[in-house]
Amino acid sequence: LTGSARRAVHLVTRGGGEILGTPTAASLSDLPEVPELVAFCVPAADVPAVVDEALALGVRGLLGITAGVPDESALAARVVASGARMIGPSSLGLFDAASSLRIAWGDFPSGALAVVSQSGQVGSEIALLARRAGLGISRFVSVGGQADVTAADLLEDLADHGLTRAVGVYLESFRDGRRIFDAVRALRAAGKPVVLLAAGGSEAGARAARSHTSALTSPMELVDAACRAAGAVRVRTPSALVDVAACLLADSMPAGPRVGIVSDSGGQGALAADRASRRGLSVPELSEPVVSALARSLPGGAATANPVDLAGAGERDLGTYREVTAALLCSGEVDSVVLSGYFGRYGLDSPALAAAELRVAGELAETARAAGRPLLVHSMGADSDAARVLREAGVPVFATIETATDALAGAVALQAHPGRPLAVAGAAEAPEGTGYWAARALLSEAGITFPAARRVRDAREVARATEELRAPYVLKAGWLEHKSEAGGVRIGLHDTPSAVRAFTAMRARLGDGPYVLEEQDVRPDVTEVIVGGRRDAGLGPMVTVGAGGTEAEMHRDTVTECAPVGLDLARAMVRGLRCAPLLDGWRGRPAADAEALARAVVAVSGLVARLTGDRVELEVNPLRAGPDGVIAVDALLLTDRDDTALDTKETI
Structure with a gap:
């Protein structure tokens, strides 16, 4: 009966009697007062009667644990009509540290990470992993069937939740995606970054797509685009969510991708540098003054250019870890430092060194705090007392270098994408006509050139x-x-x-x-590109640029963002293509007019964002980019107004 010191807690069971020494009532009507919240875990067939009884008494909060409830939508309608709200059914419960409310299985140490999960089991796993990583939970909600209260509702409410500093979300569908990501954007603006774990990225819809654009963009690519626009980051596993959250809840965030690596093993330092580079982080070579300063603390021949190898100096004096790490953190040449290797294990293998290691662990944390740059530790003793001291002081500790660098890459990605507004200038109806001619006219008005x-x-x-x-x-x-x-x-x-x-x-x-x-466009030295837009039912308008032509699906070289996009983002989309070197001038060919291509991306993105209707697909393929500009030689428009072919698709 957690929380009974703060509020009255009543147990209701059909048979009455006692449970764990606590008296129970046979029905809600037998309680001495009307409860504020009723959590029901009864046979599915009995749920409607229990809910109706609660509503009749004036209950305004309901938590549905029971799964398989008949006609959930009708039940939710009665709840809402009564002025009440219901989480679930099929919820695994909720926890709120601020009010000491726990109606969920498991233990939830108080902390700063909120967890909102469509799956109760996945949410519980995230909370358990967070506890092992030294992170506490500010609020935990298993949303269940979302018959009434949705994930978007809960995310919106977290913006003003005082204990929450970061949010972890698990979702399997995005039927209310635009509202979800509006809430994510508001959380980011409130200083509460969101880490998203998503499932359900089926390719079935892409296989049935009628346009190249839809066939080329997987569901998760659309979610990633929505994350970037809202200022969130998507991860692939519950452990990765917790790892990134640990970075976000540290004392400081990385200002950029430059990472300094310190290791007590040359091999581990090299592996750390390789992994960091593969995850898009930069391992810059250090300047001569910094290298010289490091060399004074290390044995002759120690690597000091980045990664830095202590070369046995740590065994001689554990304080070397602090000195070298401090030099990197304060150098101004890196945005974060990863310490990789044996630190954290000294006290386990050599008890005589335990006290010194604990002292240095505290000093490392204080050094990072004073420098205002994040320190991450990969330790072979990730469960040691020294690791605990680091975590409690706000330094995340990881058992593998992969998890450390992946977590840092996630935090860097968040900093690189703070979110952006998706303002649309007016709305427009799709043309009445069908066929290539109608699509061509619409796109021409938006500024796309055709022969x-x-x-x-x-x-x-x-x-x-x-x-x-x-x-x-x-x-x-x-x-x-x-x-x-x-x-x-x-x-x-x-x-x-x-x-x-x-x-x-x-x-x-x-x-x-x-x-x-x-x-016919017979200009030499052109590159065929596809520029397309679509309105996703859950996530809203998207724009895609990629390698075009009849082999577009084979190349699958695309970049997708939420529409509309500005010119700077359109330029970045073009630069992000694998085929971008062809546009820059390949093997002596003249460069294409990349600026004209970026303007075409902006035009298509604005058009697809303005067109009304639940279903809109708009595509130019190929858009032939040459040194003297871009010319569209085929186009496609599909809307919900006409489910037959509205124009051409394939390329010449």
């Missing part, structure tokens, strides 16, 4: 169009999404007779329809 073209429906119009356009020509069946597979595109038509013959043959196979004759 000159004419709509044609018979051979006479084809011949007339050749007199108005510049050869060579391209003929397209403008209503098809998958033109290449259907034989709905012909290129390299050099004169009127060839254009008419191509049209006659194509119409004989595909039938009447809105065909398009277009000038």
Whole structure:
């Protein structure tokens, strides 16, 4: 009966009697007072009656532990109509350190990490791992079925929760994704960064996608984009969530990616540097003054350029750990320091050194605090008393170098992405027309350049169009999404007779329809790129840039962000592509106009953000980027207004 000293706690069970020496009531109506909160764990069939009885008495808080409750939505509707709120059903419970409220399985030491979890078991694992890492819990909520109270509700409420300094979240769905990430953005603004663990990244939807953009963007890529826009970071495991949280709850955050590495083993230092580099951290070579200062504290021949190898100096004097670490932390040449190796194990293997190691552990923590830069420790004795002293003083300790560097990389990523507003200038309806011509018109108005073209429906119009356009020509069946597979595109038509013959043959196979004759882009030294946008049902509008053409799915070289994006972010998206060197000028080729490409990304992102409707897919593929600008030679628009093909998809 945790919390009974602060509030009245009553037990209700159908049979009455006593439980663990505490009297019970046979029903809620038999209680001497109306409770503020009722937690119910009864057979699923009995839940509606229990909830109705509670609501009739005036109860305003409900916690549903029971799983398999019939007609949860109707139950939640009655709760809300009564002015009450309900967490669950299928919740594993809740804990709040500020009010000493614990209705959950397990022990929750008080601390600064809030845990909101769609799975009670995963949430419990996170809380247990946090305890082992020396982190306490400020609030724990297993959201369960979210029939009423949702994860977004709980995240919004944490912004004003005094004990919470960081938030760990586990979610399996993002049906209310935009509100969830608005809450994450508010938490970040309140100085409470969020670490997200997510599951359910099925590729089934991508396999069924009708546009390249949807096929190329996995669910987790969209979640990652939402995290960056909101100022959160996504991790892959419960332990990684706790590791990153430990960095976030330290006395200081890394100001950048530069890391100094100190080790009492050359091998461990090298492994630490390799792992840090693979995780996107920088291991800069130290300047000559810093190297010289380090050399004065170390044996001759010790590595001092970064990573720094103590070369046995730690065994001779444990204070060397403090001296070398302090020199790096105060050098101004690194943003954080990772100490890797044996420190933390001396007292375990040589009890005579235990007191000295504990003293140095405290000094290390104080040194980091004074320097205002984070210190992370990878220790072969991660469960030792020295490790405990470090953790209690705000220095995270890890059992492996992988977890230490991964946690630091997560904290650095958070600093690099503080979140950004997603302001949209007005709204616009998708055009009534269908086909490539409608998509082309919409994109042209947004600033995307297309070759000159004419709509044609018979051979006479084809011949007339050749007199108005510049050869060579391209003929397209403008209503098809998958033109290449259907034989709905012909290129390299050099004169009127060839254009008419191509049209006659194509119409004989595909039938009447809105065909398009277009000038073919024959510029040399172009790179084909895809720029597309989509409105995700849960997460909102997204924009993607990537390697384009008919092989776009094969290359899978894309960068996705929440739309709309500004020019700086669009430039960064282009630079982030693996194919970016092709745009910069590959093996003597002239560089493409990357600035024009970035402007096209901005234009498409703004358009997809403005278009109304639950379903919007907008795509230019390929967008041909050359030294003299970018030209779109095919486009696709799909909306919920018309579930048939609204325009072309495949590339020429």
